[in-house]
Amino acid sequence: MKARILLLPIWLFILSVLVSSKVAFAVDQCNDQLPLNQCWTTKDVIDEHIDSHAQKAMLQMFANGGNQAADASAMLCAVKRGHLEGIHLPDQKVPALRSKAAGSGWWKIIPPGKQSECYKEPAGSSPLIVFSKQIKDNKNTVASALSSAWKDCGLVASVPRCYSATISTPGPSPKPECDVNENCVDKYGEGYVCNKTNKTCEFAYGIEVQPRPCKGKNECIDDWDCSSNRCLSIRGQACGVCAEPGGPHDQCYEQAKKKHKEMIEICGDEEKSKFLDCTKAIGECTATFVGNAKGITDCIEAIGCGLGKPYFERQDCEKGAWAWLEQQRKRCYSTNF
Numbered sequence: 001m002k003a004r005i006l007l008l009p010i011w012l013f014i015l016s017v018l019v020s021s022k023v024a025f026a027v028d029q030c031n032d033q034l035p036l037n038q039c040w041t042t043k044d045v046i047d048e049h050i051d052s053h054a055q056k057a058m059l060q061m062f063a064n065g066g067n068q069a070a071d072a073s074a075m076l077c078a079v080k081r082g083h084l085e086g087i088h089l090p091d092q093k094v095p096a097l098r099s100k101a102a103g104s105g106w107w108k109i110i111p112p113g114k115q116s117e118c119y120k121e122p123a124g125s126s127p128l129i130v131f132s133k134q135i136k137d138n139k140n141t142v143a144s145a146l147s148s149a150w151k152d153c154g155l156v157a158s159v160p161r162c163y164s165a166t167i168s169t170p171g172p173s174p175k176p177e178c179d180v181n182e183n184c185v186d187k188y189g190e191g192y193v194c195n196k197t198n199k200t201c202e203f204a205y206g207i208e209v210q211p212r213p214c215k216g217k218n219e220c221i222d223d224w225d226c227s228s229n230r231c232l233s234i235r236g237q238a239c240g241v242c243a244e245p246g247g248p249h250d251q252c253y254e255q256a257k258k259k260h261k262e263m264i265e266i267c268g269d270e271e272k273s274k275f276l277d278c279t280k281a282i283g284e285c286t287a288t289f290v291g292n293a294k295g296i297t298d299c300i301e302a303i304g305c306g307l308g309k310p311y312f313e314r315q316d317c318e319k320g321a322w323a324w325l326e327q328q329r330k331r332c333y334s335t336n337f
Contacts, residue, residue, distance in 0.1 A: 030077035030158040032315040039162035040076060049079050049086035049094075054131065057142035062163035064143065071147045074157035075129070081315070082322050083155055085126040087146065095119060095130050116145035118153040127153040177201045230333050249333050256328035260321055267317035274310035 034040065040062070045055050061072035078084035088095050096106040102121035109130050110117045116131040129149045135141040176199030178184050184194050184201035194201060220231035220240050230243035230250075243249045 028156065028158045030073075030080075030161060032312050032319075033077055033080040034161060039164040040073060041164050041166040043166055044076060044080075047076075047079060051086075051088050051092065051136075053089070053136040053139070053142060054087040054129075054146060057139040057146060059165075060139045061143045061146070068143055068147060069163065070157070070160040071150050072143075073160040073163070074155075075146065075150050077158040077161075078153075078155055082319070083126060084153065085128040087129040087131070089133050089136060090130050091133070095128060098122070098125060098128060115141070116149040118149045120153075127155060129153065232333060243333065252332035253329055256325060256332060260325040260328075263321040263324065264318060267314050267321060270317065271310045271314040274313065278310060 029036065034044070042059065045058050047055075050058070058072045058076065061068040063069075075084060075087065079086060086094055090096070090099075090106045090109045095109055098119065098121065099106045099109055104121070109119050110132055114132075115135050116129065119128045119130050129146060131142055131145045131149065135145060178194035178199055178201050181193045220242050231240045232243050232249070
C-alpha cells in the first residue's frame with residue numbers, strides 16, 4: 001500500500017506529459033516565430049513583405065480586438081513563416097511579377113466589385129493577399145478587406161497572440177534609404193528606383209523617372225522589359241540582359257526547385273518518424289519508469305515530445321529549405337553560363 005502511494009506522483013507526472021503532448025500537437029501558437037508568453041510588437045508588423053498601408057491597418061486590427069485581432073495575428077504568423085508570401089497593393093513588385101508569370105496583369109488581380117483578393121497564381125505559388133489602391137488610406141476599410149482575403153486563402157490560422165505597441169505607427173527609417181537608383185536595386189532588386197524627394201526606394205510604377213537608356217537588342221532595365229521573367233543585371237552598367245526563356249538560368253532554377261521539393265518531403269518524413277519515436281518513448285516511460293535507467297531516458301524523451309519538439313524541428317527544417325531555395329535562385333540568375 002505504501003509503495004502504491006509513493007508511485008502516485010510518478011503516474012501524475014506521466015499523465016501530465018501525455019496531456020501536454022496532445023495539446024502541443026493540436027494547438028499552433030506560432031512559437032517557432034514568437035517565443036512563448038511574448039506578444040507581437042509594432043516592430044514585428046513592420047515587415048518588408050507587408051505594404052506600409054497594410055501595416056497601419058493591422059495595427060488597427062490589433063487595437064479593434066476580437067476576430068480582427070485574431071486575423072492580424074494569424075496573418076502576421078503566416079507571413080513570418082513564408083506560408084503567406086506577403087500583403088501588397090496590386091501594382092507593387094511581387095504581385096505584378098506574379099500576375100505577369102500567370103499570363104495576366106496586375107490590374108486584373110482583384111475582381112470587379114471586390115476590395116481585396118487572396119491571389120494564388122501561378123499554380124503552385126504561396127497565397128498572396130492583394131488589396132485595392134482605392135482604399136489604401138482608410139485603415140479600417142483595409143482591415144476589413146484583409147480579413148476577407150485571409151479567409152479566402154484557406155490557410156490554417158495559428159492561435160491568436162497578444163500585441164504590445166512599441167512605437168505608435170510604422171514610419172520611414174530615420175536614415176535615407178537611397179541617393180541613387182542603384183541603392184534601391186541592391187537592396188530590393190530590379191524594378192525599384194530612388195524617390196529623390198524623400199530618399200526612399202519605391203517600385204518604378206507611378207514614379208517619374210528618367211527615360212530608359214537601353215535601346216540595344218536584348219537589353220533591359222528590369223523584368224518588365226523581358227519576355228521572360230528575369231532581367232539579369234550587370235554590375236556597374238545601367239542595362240542588364242534578358243535571360244533566355246527556358247535557357248540555362250531557368251534550367252538551373254528548375255533543378256533547384258526539384259531539390260527543394262525533396263528537402264520539404266524529407267522534413268515531413270522526419271517529423272513522422274519522430275512522432276513514432278515519441279509514441280514509443282511515452283509507452284516505455286509508462287511501463288519501465290520505476291528503478292529502470294532506460295525508463296528514465298524514455299521519460300526525458302517523452303517530455304520533449306510533450307513540448308512539441310518534432311513539430312518545431314520540422315518548422316526549422318522547412319525554414320532552412322526555403323532559405324536554401326532563395327540562395328539558389330540568386331545564384332542561378334547571377335551566374336554567367
